[in-house]
Amino acid sequence: MQVTVTINGEERSADVEPRTLLVHFIRDDLDLTGTHWGCDTSNCGACVVLFDGEPLKSCTMLAATAAGHEITTVEGLAAGGELDPVQQGFIECHGQQIGFCTPGMLLTARALLDANPDPSEHEIREAISGQICRCTGYSNIVKAVRWAAENAPATTTTTTTTTGA
Amino acid sequence: MQVPAPFEYERATSVQHALELLRARGPDARLLAGGHSLLPMMKLRLAAPEFLIDIDPLAGELGYIREQDGELRVGAMTRHRALLESDAVARHATIITDAERVIADPVVRNRGTIGGALCQADPAEDLSAVCAALEATVVVRGADGDRVLTMPEFHRGPYETAVGDAEMLIEVRIPLHPVAGSAYEKVERRVGDWAVAAAGAAVRLHAGVITRAGIALTAVGAGVTSGAAEQALAGQPPSEATFAAAAELAARDCSPTTDQRGSVEYKRHLARELTLRALRTATARALRGDA
Structure with a gap:
């Protein structure tokens, strides 16, 4: 078909x-x-x-x-050769090791930030709870998503209010 | 690579269309709702329907939560996420919110549906017990019209329901009561896993007495409801002693099996303890006018 x-x-x-x-x-x-x-x-x-x-x-x-x-x-995810903030966040915070879980993590993070531009650590952990990082690098993944929330350009999300981590 | 056995595929464009396809293909056909129970079974070749009717396009027609005629009416294609996020559900049937928090994971909850879960009738699936505890009824539609079934009539056992070959589940109806509370308690090994054991309780109070308590267990080989425990609670004032006696009956009234999730003794212990906790919380919520 x-x-x-x-x-x-x-x-x-x-x-x-x-x-x-x-x-x-x-x-x-x-x-x-x-x-x-x-x-x-x-x-x-x-x-x-x-x-x-x-x-x-x-x-x-x-x-x-x-x-x-x-x-x-x-x-x-990357628009016009520019990395999405979640991609940049994974680079800044060493959010990936072998990278097997990374594409899925990036997309879930993108959807989370679209719905909730300033998620708490708990909300991030809940959002990615259905995804397994075989390197167990969750702490840095959470930091990477927070980095994206704090450094999102105005074009990516509706509000860009940044608060300290 | 896990891939389902070959099948013919057609999308249903309406409930009517789905029923026509079911009528034409009868026992060879299966409905595919959110796909998060049936597709895994097809990948393992535990299910091999010859004809798959995809009802994903009916998510609009059958995706709703509304209060009507003293009931909370939930369309069969309502997704887990919608149930979890619904204020009406949290207010009137908190047991559903409790359960939805621990059904699979957020990504799976984006797709799985209440109708799919009930019709798959996996013995470790949560919503069958939840609906049974709530004394919900289900609406099953066929060529001759609708049938409204109680959960004991609908749920016949593991992977078996009363839905006929040319019928489909349309709606779940949850009765609303002025002073009622409900709760679900589940133990799972990790996020997203099936329950080791779980217990649901729905309590109605009047003048300081339990007029009815619905008790239902998940994953421990219990009946649709735990009848002996329910009888022990009816007409009694809520107290720790009453709850403990009912929890003991619920634990006695099930037949768990030893598997990689735990021993018979452990699961029976959980059945008792989780029933007790669910009763405490459900009653506290009823007294608060919370649910």
Whole structure:
């Protein structure tokens, strides 16, 4: 069946079996391998993408279900060659080690900041609680998201009020 | 790589359309709601429907929470996240808010639905016990119209419900009472895991007496509700002694199995302790007029 999605602002289409999972559609049919394929059991969150703006474990949706919807992957985060503040935050705060969980973490952080531009540490930890960092680098991931909240340019979020960490 | 067995696929555009597809394909067909219970089972080949009817497009039509005719009415496609964030749910059925906080994780809660959870009827799934404790009813629609079932009528056991081959769950109805409180207590090994054990309690009070208490357990091989515990509470004034006696009956009235999540003894201990805690909290909330 023909499946068409809007991914990172671009309309893309491929002919796939109905049983094709979204994560494989993105990686194998659309050649966007920034989305990682991890546990295959909806546990680890390495495959998280934004689906109509909300984090989704893409191993647990059929590509067919995603047809007609908007998807953002890690490749879509940087706009015009400029890193998203969450990406910059991961650099500033050493938010990644091996980087396997990073694409999913970045997208969940982006969705969190879009809804809540000034999240507390607790809110950040809750938001990423469905994603596993195999390096157990959670403290720096939380710091990276706080960095993004405090250093977000006005164009990224609606309010840019920064308070001390 | 875990991939489901091949199937035919069609999107339903309305409840009516979904029912027509079900009628045409009968027992070979399954509805796909949020997909976070069924797809994992299909990936493990524990489920292999030949025809999949995707009802994700019905999330608008069947995604609602509203008060009507003395009930809280929840559409079958209402997602876990919407239930967790609903003020009406927190006010009238706090047990749902309690449970939703610990169902899977925030990303999974963006997709999973109440109807999908109830129809999958996983023995470790939380909302079946929650709805049973609340004395909720469910609306099942077929070609001949709607059937309104109690939870004991609807929930027939692990992975089995009363929904026929050409029927679908449409709505969950939770009765509202003036002085009532409810609570859910769950022990899980880590965020997002299934319950080791969990207990729900919904208490109604009148003139200092419990007029009805709904008790239901999760993941410990209990019935849809814990009837003996419920009977022990009805007509009694709320007290620690009454709660302890009911919790003991609830723990006796289940049959957990030893697995990687714990031994029979541990799970029975949890059944008792969590029932006790749920009763305390539910009653405190009822007395506060909180839920």
